[in-house]
Amino acid sequence: xxxxxxxxxxxxxxxxxxxxxxxxxxxxxxxxxxxxxxxxxxxxxxxxxxxxxxxxxxxxxxxxxxxxxxxxxxxxxxxxxxxxxxxxxxxxxxxxxxxxxxxxxxxxxxxxxxxxxxxxxxxxxxxxxxxxxxxxxxxxxxxxxxxxxxxxxxxxxxxxxxxxxxxxxxxxxxxxxxxxxxxxxxxxxxxxxx
Amino acid sequence: xxxxxxxxxxxxxxxxxxxxxxxxxxxxxxxxxxxxxxxxxxxxxxxxxxxxxxxxxxxxxxxxxxxxxxxxxxxxxxxxxxxxxxxxxxxxxxxxxxxxxxxxxxxxxxxxxxxxxxxxxxxxxxxxxxxxxxxxxxxxxxxxxxxxxxxxxxxxxxxxxxxxxxxxxxxxxxxxxxxxxxxxxxxxxxxxxxxxxxxxxxxxxxxxxxxxxxxxxxxxxxxxxxxxxxxxxxxxxxxxxxxxxxxxxxxxxxxxxxxxxxxxxxxxxxxxxxxxxxxxxxxxxxxxxxxxxxxxxx
Numbered sequence: 001x002x003x004x005x006x007x008x009x010x011x012x013x014x015x016x017x018x019x020x021x022x023x024x025x026x027x028x029x030x031x032x033x034x035x036x037x038x039x040x041x042x043x044x045x046x047x048x049x050x051x052x053x054x055x056x057x058x059x060x061x062x063x064x065x066x067x068x069x070x071x072x073x074x075x076x077x078x079x080x081x082x083x084x085x086x087x088x089x090x091x092x093x094x095x096x097x098x099x100x101x102x103x104x105x106x107x108x109x110x111x112x113x114x115x116x117x118x119x120x121x122x123x124x125x126x127x128x129x130x131x132x133x134x135x136x137x138x139x140x141x142x143x144x145x146x147x148x149x150x151x152x153x154x155x156x157x158x159x160x161x162x163x164x165x166x167x168x169x170x171x172x173x174x175x176x177x178x179x180x181x182x183x184x185x186x187x188x189x190x191x192x193x194x
Numbered sequence: 195x196x197x198x199x200x201x202x203x204x205x206x207x208x209x210x211x212x213x214x215x216x217x218x219x220x221x222x223x224x225x226x227x228x229x230x231x232x233x234x235x236x237x238x239x240x241x242x243x244x245x246x247x248x249x250x251x252x253x254x255x256x257x258x259x260x261x262x263x264x265x266x267x268x269x270x271x272x273x274x275x276x277x278x279x280x281x282x283x284x285x286x287x288x289x290x291x292x293x294x295x296x297x298x299x300x301x302x303x304x305x306x307x308x309x310x311x312x313x314x315x316x317x318x319x320x321x322x323x324x325x326x327x328x329x330x331x332x333x334x335x336x337x338x339x340x341x342x343x344x345x346x347x348x349x350x351x352x353x354x355x356x357x358x359x360x361x362x363x364x365x366x367x368x369x370x371x372x373x374x375x376x377x378x379x380x381x382x383x384x385x386x387x388x389x390x391x392x393x394x395x396x397x398x399x400x401x402x403x404x405x406x407x408x409x410x411x412x413x414x415x416x417x418x419x420x421x422x423x424x425x426x427x428x429x430x431x432x433x434x435x436x437x438x439x440x441x442x443x444x445x446x447x448x449x450x451x452x453x454x455x456x457x458x459x460x461x462x463x464x465x466x467x468x469x470x471x472x473x474x475x476x477x478x479x480x481x482x483x484x485x486x487x488x489x490x491x492x
Contacts, residue, residue, distance in 0.1 A: 025268050032260050036252065044250040054256040061260055065267050131243050150244045156209075171205045175237075178205075182240040 013077035021068045032061060038152055039085055045147040046089050048136045059088050082162055134184040142177035149174050195219045197230050204237055357390045364393060368400035382413030391423045398429040405437045415442045424456035435466030443470055
């Protein structure tokens with residue numbers, strides 16, 4: 001399930017974006033095909049809301065079009081798009097006051113059934129719900145660093161640049177976030193069991 | 195390696211990015227430390243759970259919306275009408291021209307307002323209200339009347355001034371290169387009515403350069419008929435003769451026959467009369483009047 005962001009296909013992300021900047025707007029379609037899933041995953045894990053996440057992905061691509069002239073020649077596209085995505089997410093959280101809503105059962109229902117088998121799904125569905133709930137309860141900065149490093153497979157070096165901090169600081173934050181997530185996970189399981 | 199140091203390395207150990215010797219150190223420590231073992235197992239477990247989170251798959255709506263937006267942008271970019279293009283250019287021009295900072299914008303607006311007020315006060319005359327207009331008309335009429343009066347007064351003053359003062363006035367008029375009609379009229383008036391021979395003589399002198407003027411000639415002719423002083427009579431006859439004033443012929447005739455008149459005056463009148471009827475081209479003065487009687491004296 002890991003989505004590699006570093007894949008270099010025929011035309012690099014950077015070359016595509018330079019073309020878009022030069023006015024070949026249609027080339028953005030190729031970048032959309034490469035990035036909309038990881039972006040959607042980023043927003044879903046951050047907000048825990050599927051339809052909201054679709055809107056946020058759309059906003060990111062809208063901003064790419066709108067600010068395409070600000071894309072720099074020496075830029076790295078994946079860094080730029082996550083930079084925009086973080087801002088879009090921050091705007092969303094500011095608008096919708098503080099913490100993200102807890103998992104909406106209807107939303108969970110909307111999650112495509114990607115489990116291996118019906119039998120296994122029954123056993124793990126609760127587990128995944130639990131994990132999502134725990135993730136949603138993490139402070140935003142911890143949740144974000146976990147989503148980026150564990151779910152988006154963004155390199156620590158790149159996360160450090162994105163968050164404007166050192167690689168060491170990112171690793172420390174990832175470690176703390178994992179420990180916190182685990183603690184939350186077991187806490188919620190105990191609460192559910194009780 | 196102590197426990198803290200080992201646990202700090204867990205993330206890199208997990209990633210496989212730890213240096214080989216440090217990696218070996220972590221491994222040997224883990225083999226002998228139950229607490230670090232528990233910690234490591236817990237980290238692995240939660241990481242595995244996270245990795246099991248299915249990749250979220252967006253619905254078809256996302257792609258549809260994106261391509262709809264792309265098409266809209268493409269169309270807008272393709273069909274930028276000349277109008278929107280010009281509008282964009284215009285906006286860009288003003289954006290470049292005008293300050294972007296609100297404080298500067300405010301200062302600019304204030305400056306414009308002050309400039310407008312100043313310009314208005316400086317260049318726009320206050321709109322005259324009807325009352326003021328009628329008052330101004332009245333003032334103009336009054337002033338005209340006063341001007342007339344002052345003229346009258348100046349005339350009467352001229353009459354009452356001493357001889358030397360009147361003489362001075364005439365001499366001053368003589369100085370003028372191109373005296374206007376009013377000055378000439380005054381001089382003619384002086385010539386006709388001034389009681390002083392000297393003043394009248396000066397007036398003739400002052401009028402002599404303007405003898406071509408019809409008004410002056412008419413004035414001279416009428417003044418000559420009533421003139422009593424031979425000196426002035428002589429001067430006037432000379433001036434009128436020099437411009438071949440035919441209208442003066444009867445007066446000349448009268449003087450030339452008048453036995454009571456001064457002998458010199460009679461002589462001068464006779465000469466002038468002869469010159470009138472028999473102009474002498476050698477004198478360099480062509481006959482001013484074309485309608486004079488044909489000089490057929492044999």
